[in-house]
Amino acid sequence: MAAPMSLVVEFGGGAELLFDGIKKHQVTLPCQPEPWDIRNLLKWIKQNLLKERPELFIQGDTVRPGILVLINDADWELMGELDYKLQNQDNVVFISTLHGG
Amino acid sequence: MAAPMSLVVEFGGGAELLFDGIKKHQVTLPCQPEPWDIRNLLKWIKQNLLKERPELFIQGDTVRPGILVLINDADWELMGELDYKLQNQDNVVFISTLHGG
Amino acid sequence: TLQARASLSLAEILRYSRQLVLPELGVRGQLRLSRCSVLVVEGGTAVPVMEKDVEMSNLHRQVLHGEAREGLPKALSAAASLRQLNSAVQYVPYHLALSPSTALELVRQYDVVADCSDNVPTRYLVSDACVLAGKPLVSASALRLEGQLVVYNYQGGPCYRCLFPKPPPPETVTNCADGGVLGVVPGIMGCIQALEVLKIASGIGSGFSQFMLMFDALEGRFRNIKLRPKKSDCAICGDSPTMTSLQDYEAFCGSSATDKCRSLHLL
Amino acid sequence: TLQARASLSLAEILRYSRQLVLPELGVRGQLRLSRCSVLVVEGGTAVPVMEKDVEMSNLHRQVLHGEAREGLPKALSAAASLRQLNSAVQYVPYHLALSPSTALELVRQYDVVADCSDNVPTRYLVSDACVLAGKPLVSASALRLEGQLVVYNYQGGPCYRCLFPKPPPPETVTNCADGGVLGVVPGIMGCIQALEVLKIASGIGSGFSQFMLMFDALEGRFRNIKLRPKKSDCAICGDSPTMTSLQDYEAFCGSSATDKCRSLHLL
Ligand SMILES: [Zn+2]
Ligand SMILES: [Zn+2]
Numbered sequence: 154m155a156a157p158m159s160l161v162v163e164f165g166g167g168a169e170l171l172f173d174g175i176k177k178h179q180v181t182l183p184c185q186p187e188p189w190d191i192r193n194l195l196k197w198i199k200q201n202l203l204k205e206r207p208e209l210f211i212q213g214d215t216v217r218p219g220i221l222v223l224i225n226d227a228d229w230e231l232m233g234e235l236d237y238k239l240q241n242q243d244n245v246v247f248i249s250t251l252h253g254g
Numbered sequence: 255m256a257a258p259m260s261l262v263v264e265f266g267g268g269a270e271l272l273f274d275g276i277k278k279h280q281v282t283l284p285c286q287p288e289p290w291d292i293r294n295l296l297k298w299i300k301q302n303l304l305k306e307r308p309e310l311f312i313q314g315d316t317v318r319p320g321i322l323v324l325i326n327d328a329d330w331e332l333m334g335e336l337d338y339k340l341q342n343q344d345n346v347v348f349i350s351t352l353h354g355g
Numbered sequence: 356t357l358q359a360r361a362s363l364s365l366a367e368i369l370r371y372s373r374q375l376v377l378p379e380l381g382v383r384g385q386l387r388l389s390r391c392s393v394l395v396v397e398g399g400t401a402v403p404v405m406e407k408d409v410e411m412s413n414l415h416r417q418v419l420h421g422e423a424r425e426g427l428p429k430a431l432s433a434a435a436s437l438r439q440l441n442s443a444v445q446y447v448p449y450h451l452a453l454s455p456s457t458a459l460e461l462v463r464q465y466d467v468v469a470d471c472s473d474n475v476p477t478r479y480l481v482s483d484a485c486v487l488a489g490k491p492l493v494s495a496s497a498l499r500l501e502g503q504l505v506v507y508n509y510q511g512g513p514c515y516r517c518l519f520p521k522p523p524p525p526e527t528v529t530n531c532a533d534g535g536v537l538g539v540v541p542g543i544m545g546c547i548q549a550l551e552v553l554k555i556a557s558g559i560g561s562g563f564s565q566f567m568l569m570f571d572a573l574e575g576r577f578r579n580i581k582l583r584p585k586k587s588d589c590a591i592c593g594d595s596p597t598m599t600s601l602q603d604y605e606a607f608c609g610s611s612a613t614d615k616c617r618s619l620h621l622l
Numbered sequence: 623t624l625q626a627r628a629s630l631s632l633a634e635i636l637r638y639s640r641q642l643v644l645p646e647l648g649v650r651g652q653l654r655l656s657r658c659s660v661l662v663v664e665g666g667t668a669v670p671v672m673e674k675d676v677e678m679s680n681l682h683r684q685v686l687h688g689e690a691r692e693g694l695p696k697a698l699s700a701a702a703s704l705r706q707l708n709s710a711v712q713y714v715p716y717h718l719a720l721s722p723s724t725a726l727e728l729v730r731q732y733d734v735v736a737d738c739s740d741n742v743p744t745r746y747l748v749s750d751a752c753v754l755a756g757k758p759l760v761s762a763s764a765l766r767l768e769g770q771l772v773v774y775n776y777q778g779g780p781c782y783r784c785l786f787p788k789p790p791p792p793e794t795v796t797n798c799a800d801g802g803v804l805g806v807v808p809g810i811m812g813c814i815q816a817l818e819v820l821k822i823a824s825g826i827g828s829g830f831s832q833f834m835l836m837f838d839a840l841e842g843r844f845r846n847i848k849l850r851p852k853k854s855d856c857a858i859c860g861d862s863p864t865m866t867s868l869q870d871y872e873a874f875c876g877s878s879a880t881d882k883c884r885s886l887h888l889l
Binding site for chain 3: 165166167176209212217218219220221223226227228230231248249250251252253
């Protein structure tokens, strides 16, 4: 049984526009039988934070192309991507890449 | 008896020029009867790291005017200045203020 | 093709005296700079790279274009402004659209590439051309009150495609015309981009290979993000690349290098 | 003294369209900007603020001065360049040295002050004048490959004297002529300074009151440092200030606002 977990979840690069324009979210994840990983977090975000057009954020069970996921200021690819086991106080950032100039 | 302590000590804004031009120092402080504070650290730096002209870094028992001391990215005034008790893995920065433009 | 030189002229010593005294650069670094060529890929808000004319709505952020330049090709306006600042540098304005058929030959002629373009197909095109030509790419972008900068294809680090193997869905891509941009944000990102070009060109090296600089102008906060390394399965820079030449980037991205909005209006 | 206005002109809407769409700024913020006046205190490498002529050794970093401007007063050169970029803004070049007898009256006429000077006496003079006049001060500096930025005297935050009650010993002070500076570093710091001025002027507000931005160009790293609050015992902004007018800053600092090195050569 995983204890409740506090995270800071951030959205940037325009991804915040799908979340009422709010960039920084203090999040407490409830207790659940299995440990929290990014895969579960994405489902939780979709159900609890996402305000509109989920397909612009999630495609299948992962984030859509063009969004970088950062766990404690590192690319999630370095951390195990969807399988990364969240730790209390982790900082997870979803950042849309910019193309403007 | 305080255990040996690891710190990152950094110099910047030109203060590094008194330390062989090296900005970042991984430092291990030896065991000593009383806890390590900034006052002791300054003495230790003077004896162990400072390469030249100590009066450009230390005046009396404190740093000379114009050098800001930062403990874990905060002004030392917020942390108790000379009396701050160092913790293992602390980051202490001595930064000379710049005036150029 | 600039010649290597053994010493600086008196005029160069006068002009650059304040940075020649820096041990990190010195005469050696300045001499390297003096023989380095940089390709700057610019993209107006609406039209592909290097083909854009100066518009009124550019002026709030693009300080290379004075008011009197309205309607001039951007490449020419920029070169004229730069020449006023430093006449000793050679500027070659290309008033043309970068395309898969011309990009590789162009990129091969330069030592470092700076991508300041504004659309996804061009970002892939420039990165792929840099991989095929073996050139480092300093890529910066800005939108609203945010900026991002990465150095790609440099000292064994990842390329743009390593980070973004699949293009974003076209409906998620926002440009400066739609999303807006605070005037000085591209200025800040462009100056940092110039710094990284200069560090690479002078041999100091860049800290942004496999790192992204993220800037939030509202908060006033910069973050350095550790990125993935070069991917062994990258289609263009990996161990067994499936791409050996440039492709059709508009088809790949499902969007055109010209302004999405404008295209919609035309349809 | 600029008038408050109820709406933007068509030319302004065209020029600023890309930032008018930003909810953080909007027409409201742009209107505030349009009636805001900013005093920019510049200091050449050798001579006090606003009294300096353009020198060859300035050009590698001061992009408001083209080569043709060599020998012109800097304030005039800068105003001429800015006028080419945006003729709708009013520029008032002051070709004079800021002094304790003139600073306060000058600062009182402006809404925000940007300190780009290069010596300690001027830093104290500008800060003290801003405290006495009740104006926010955006202060930026650069040397070698580093930069620092703080907003002083803004929304109850500290002033320069809160941070530095005593001036540094003159022998520890290095200027750009002696220490050098990489050309683009002041450019980066100046753009960020312009951003903070713009945020304060438009009502967005700055995150650098009681915070210092530190930039290391070699590492490519920015750090935000939490500073002490306003000091109740500050000589000028504290609860019982001992200073109620400007003083002799060269005597206070034990150094002159003119170049230390040059003075030494003259002796
Ligand atoms: Zn790749
Ligand atoms: Zn004060």
